[in-house]
Amino acid sequence: MHLTTLETPCLVLDKAKLQKNIRNLNARMKALGVNLRPHGKTAKNIDVMTMALEGQEGGITVSTLKEAEYYFEKGITDIVYAVGIAPVKLPRTLRLMDKGADITVLLDSVEQVRFVAEAAAEHGVTVPALIELDCDGHRSGITLEGDDLIAIGTLLHNEHGVSLKGVLTHAGESYQCRSTEAIRAMAEQERSMAVACAEALRASGLPCPVVSVGSTPTSNFAQDLTGVTEMRAGVYMFYDLVMAGLGVCDEGDIAVSVLASVIGHQKRKGWVITDAGWMAMSRDRGTSAQALDQGYGRVCGADGEPLDDLIVSGANQEHGIISDRNGKKIPWASCGIGSMVRILPNHACATSAMYDRYHVVDASGEVVDTWHRVNGW
Amino acid sequence: MHLTTLETPCLVLDKAKLQKNIRNLNARMKALGVNLRPHGKTAKNIDVMTMALEGQEGGITVSTLKEAEYYFEKGITDIVYAVGIAPVKLPRTLRLMDKGADITVLLDSVEQVRFVAEAAAEHGVTVPALIELDCDGHRSGITLEGDDLIAIGTLLHNEHGVSLKGVLTHAGESYQCRSTEAIRAMAEQERSMAVACAEALRASGLPCPVVSVGSTPTSNFAQDLTGVTEMRAGVYMFYDLVMAGLGVCDEGDIAVSVLASVIGHQKRKGWVITDAGWMAMSRDRGTSAQALDQGYGRVCGADGEPLDDLIVSGANQEHGIISDRNGKKIPWASCGIGSMVRILPNHACATSAMYDRYHVVDASGEVVDTWHRVNGW
Structure with a gap:
């Protein structure tokens, strides 16, 4: 099953990136004894x-x-x-x-x-x-x-x-x-x-x-x-955009993302509307004080590759507003109505907390597992 | 059972305020036909x-x-x-x-x-x-x-x-x-x-x-x-602080609050530390653009009455930092280590979304019911 058959919004975890992140810090700590x-x-x-x-x-x-x-x-x-x-x-x-x-x-x-x-x-x-x-x-x-x-x-x-x-x-x-x-x-x-x-x-x-x-x-x-x-x-x-902004990781290391559906275009404003609002992303705006403000998240295609300079610039409860951070033209064909995007979160802890499970995927986007979370107190 | 026997953080819903809020808008709509x-x-x-x-x-x-x-x-x-x-x-x-x-x-x-x-x-x-x-x-x-x-x-x-x-x-x-x-x-x-x-x-x-x-x-x-x-x-x-800031309701109308335990004092800084961080309050900062910024929430005693000018001025995942919005002295005795406070949220939708249930209380703080929430997608 490919991730694009999942219902949106949902939380996607890239297993290979997860493993790499874990091994890197383990090796670092071993070296420091x-x-x-x-x-x-x-x-x-x-x-x-x-x-x-x-x-x-x-x-x-x-x-x-x-x-x-x-x-x-x-x-x-x-x-x-x-x-x-x-x-x-x-x-x-x-x-x-x-x-x-x-x-x-x-x-x-x-x-x-x-x-x-x-x-x-x-x-x-x-x-x-x-x-x-x-x-x-x-x-x-x-x-x-x-x-x-x-x-x-x-x-x-x-x-x-x-x-x-x-x-x-x-x-x-x-x-x-x-x-x-x-x-x-x-x-x-x-x-x-x-x-x-x-x-x-x-x-x-x-x-x-x-x-x-x-x-x-x-x-x-x-x-x-x-x-x-x-x-x-x-x-x-998992890493996240705040950590990338600090230079602790690269954007490409971020293992967790939110899969969203495009539900509308506001062409005159240069907005793509998705079903991933703050309920899906969390209200965390951790990058707002960093050099590169990523809004509510950095937008990638369903394949996980960044789409131009698109970010989630606004969020309501179940609506996300995607725009280009520099006001450039939106690649409308890459985010057609009904298509899917993946959004890297500001803060992995906060975004993950909005979900009860991870859809674990391999590098090709095949869903290989479902892992549950223990939320609450 | 009184609400102060509940484990913290948890979500408290005041049934009398809820009923009043609902009846008021129902009556208004009736009048408008x-x-x-x-x-x-x-x-x-x-x-x-x-x-x-x-x-x-x-x-x-x-x-x-x-x-x-x-x-x-x-x-x-x-x-x-x-x-x-x-x-x-x-x-x-x-x-x-x-x-x-x-x-x-x-x-x-x-x-x-x-x-x-x-x-x-x-x-x-x-x-x-x-x-x-x-x-x-x-x-x-x-x-x-x-x-x-x-x-x-x-x-x-x-x-x-x-x-x-x-x-x-x-x-x-x-x-x-x-x-x-x-x-x-x-x-x-x-x-x-x-x-x-x-x-x-x-x-x-x-x-x-x-x-x-x-x-x-x-x-x-x-x-x-x-x-x-x-x-x-x-x-x-439910109403919330954003609605109170807009003049849509009074702070006293807010039916939902977060019950928290005081877990520390930072006396030199004038900080009371609680176990209600952003996981308990949400990251919503909806009052930040209003005339009165309420931080992550307005602090009341366990009885629901506001405590001086205390607000939640900072939040980490499971830690809230309470301080006086005007830098005045903290009423340390009213928020002793191990005691409980109630916090009114900026945004009822966002804060409630962090919980799977409401502890429904009457005006005296007795827990009269537990109502569950259907979170997720």
Whole structure:
């Protein structure tokens, strides 16, 4: 079955590109001597994660408890839940541990240590925790300033129901970098901050076996990972236009795309109307702040080859508006009414989240598999 | 069960506000003498649509065939599929008609008439079609200029397998209006353009029983609907911050919100971190172009009352960053670590699409029901 027989809009995953992306980062991490703990939040699918775990120690990262439950059910036991823990998430976390999952939680406050410890001690288990570090002012985490790090570390080490497993940070600001030199510098900032915190904990007599860092940009540009025990990344499996804009990949590496039908022409305006609106692409406009604004996505033919300078310049719920980014003439014959196009997404995580499955294709566009996603919480 | 026992993030629907919003627009349409054909794309749920159909003729609008199948299965037969038809959608449309659904398709080109007619004639049925009109340059549809309208109308009337049911337009640009006067003018533009096209068809000896217009802003501000046979709207059931910014509703009318847990404080920055990132809110930034930018959402306490001037100023996949829009001090005690907040969305359609269900609550926050959504295509 060829992809052009699929109903639109739908999500297409190029298996060869996926495999290449995964192998490239795995090889890079091997060369740097660091284990990769792939993030399950982009793919939300076991087939992709099994591929990503090839040659790795077997642990993964997740962004929701639903992912944790799903991946555990599929045989993955070593799971870092990399979003700060909340009280209402504890019953489900503890149930998963009862079943045999090795869940590590993340926290950055004394309050969190206390409510995790209380619930875990009452349940008769010990929950391992990583302390979240803020290496770049991006969102959560503590810095080396003040005494939070040692206070939280000491409490985790001493309280019943919790244990101190190490530190974790994410250089989320690397997505805003404007050059590969800036990403390299961000990778070193991420590494050195995490290592400094680990050393501060150890200097206080506290254990810190895990030093976990990661983002797709920094994992691709880090030159040295001394002191780091694991790298986390997720988007690298699929890549996307934001990553291409950062120079982390080429547009041709992007493994995921949205298949759409052309449903109209507005010839005077130079618009091609499709059935892939923001419900199909997501509202992500991640390239809007980059040098090359890709609108809601870059338009290719059904064969995956870029069509002139066409982008999705506008999106309503179920309508996409394609135009030429430079106002050049539309190749109307290449996007006739009823024909199909493929659209590369700004952000693979956001676009994929709009679908419950991937149509997996080979290089010739034959559909070779259907892989399901575990969305929601 | 009180909503604060729910796992976060999740979608909360206030039943009393929903009922009030529905009754208000129903009464307005009654006063204007026009039937309301509610749009199923916002709620994607039969319980909400059953409420919306109270006192109406029973027909609905949908944005996907999955909605059409779902609502038909729940007993609704008269369905307008209000997205331009594509060849790959025809087999499913015809199957649904075989089962007894009265589906009307939308089109704005001779090419579409031809492929619908061919498939329908081969299948031995007649597919009714509405001609999409472009009343405001928003996206699809034809104008009165040129001879497209009569050419498409004539073909629909004469070809086997299709029939001309009327015209349909949507004043999508009403979302960009800056005043209620502008919305009133847009409503009249929507009405008069649709009526003029209907008259042009009739003057050519073609039937045009249906003159369908609609959007939530224009349905709320239209003063006269002479010549219009039905109004379509969807967002009015829930309302959202974009509609509040347009003056279509008050913030207090918004029936849908996201319940989130506070997972951290960044005190030096004045940030409260929650577990409701863009996966929970959507990436919709519809208020960014309005006078009052609400970030990714307006923050309320778990009781639904607004908290100072707090908004979600930043969002990552599973992290939301709350701050005060004017940089004032955060009421830390009202959003302690582990506590819950409720966030009003920019765009009800986009935020609701991130969830598979609504937790329906009464005015006191007791969960009285769980209603499921039919997402995807």
